[in-house]
Amino acid sequence: MVRTLPMASTLRPSLSCFRFSSNTRFGVSLSSQRPLSSLHLGSAVPHLHSFGLKASRLLREGNGLSINAAGNAAQASTSAVEENVLDWVKKDSRRMLHVVYRVGDLDRTIKFYTECLGMKLLRKRDIPEEKYTNAFLGYGPEDSHFVIELTYNYGVDKYDIGTGFGHFGIAVEDVAKTVELVKAKGGTVSREAGPVKGGKTVIAFVEDPDGYKFELIERGPTPEPLCQVMLRVGDLDRSIEFYKNAYGMELLRTRDNPQYKYTVAMLGYGPEDKNAVMELTYNYGVTEYDKGNAYGQMAIGTDDVYKTAEAVKLCGGKITRAPGPLPGINTKITACLDLDGWKTVFVDNIDFLKELE
Template structure:
């Protein structure tokens, strides 16, 4: 799984991901004919770890994050220590380290220079620090059905919090302690959110983008959403992809596994 966000091109942003969060710059590419450049960052090799693709569109100096994007989450064995490290690197701490309300799990929140929120989550064992992406949805049950049917994700945990008027569902291909997961958040009574112009899409590998697109197309007819890019090679790279919007307007790209491995060569 790959999380793609749109960013401005500046040194503080790069330093936040590499020096403050401890990610590695995995690779870069420039596609001048399409007027964009990418930097891929993560905590390990893309064959076995999830990554963030930072996309810079030529000449664009700002983006609106909107209010629908929740956060990325980073797992660590010591949230207090990581918060102090981020603070020392000039990071913006928006919630100090401490137990979650009503629980014992230690968390904190920080923001990158472009306004994306990162949750820091303390865990005794960390397989891949990049552990979660959180999106807000207007109809939780519809969203769950969509991702189950379109992508084969499974609900691994669901929590209702009537006191704070929200419900979350964690979806993944494995248990949340073992893999990066998608968190869908429903805030009571809120049916629409601004997507802004910043967050781009989640990218997931598939062995056949054409067959996957057929499945997604059937699901969109039942539950809403739409195919936004018919399956085929993308200009400048020749990697086969297809992309679609879920019923809430969040975008997902499906990427041919074999083509993706060629990109890594």
């Protein structure tokens, strides 16, 4: 039997290796605001009999108007705060930083990614006291590229990928050539090179040693070859609105495939040919998925983790790590779940660059 370590030990300490609690900086509470008119009402009620029916009715109605006015003012104030936070999200400097997931043999995976997929090993970090090792791989430095963060937990050689995770996308100049290289290195090809169904783009699907799928997409030279993370969601329209409003992503395009009963939406912080994007997939009639324990989370840079957390809550997301600095390194983060339970960690942009140094 394989022992799966707790989630806290599987994630990078600078992002999410801590117990989570809920907190807020910008929440607006109306419970402490006692309407002035309530004092008048309390003192007037014992004397209503001396006014007669019409007078008492006017007093009650007048007091109701005061309460309604106070309530409307409070609601307007709250709405203004919410609107300001959501407007700020659209202006925030955000970028997809890295994606975290777990593997059973770190050296084997590094060898496959570097030899077959052309990635570079950027750095490794061993944390023996916590019994795990991280490796960062990608096609350029972390301060300007989207990268992969692999996690190996001592003694755990297998994970359940589940049915919710889809694939990673990599842009290559020659899909057929890459497929042959993967075969030569003993990799698994689950879809041979050829045009995508209903289109002209040449693609292929390969699997790494742990069974994670990679879509190879034939594309000319691009500054961001690691270009997609595909996750399945239960309500595409709902997810699109959440990722736009809470995460500040732009809806780049959608594609419906009724013949195969699924719809996809591409969202990100810039055009697909120059940036990594999220590919959300909705399969007709499927509202829930098994997430397994292999895929970890996405990390996104932000200028303010406190406002980010407030926006996530306003949009219905769940904060699993209150915004604030991490003990020891003072990098400010907040962690959250989207409406389908997929985890994202937002990291302060300035703190992230300092941490890389």
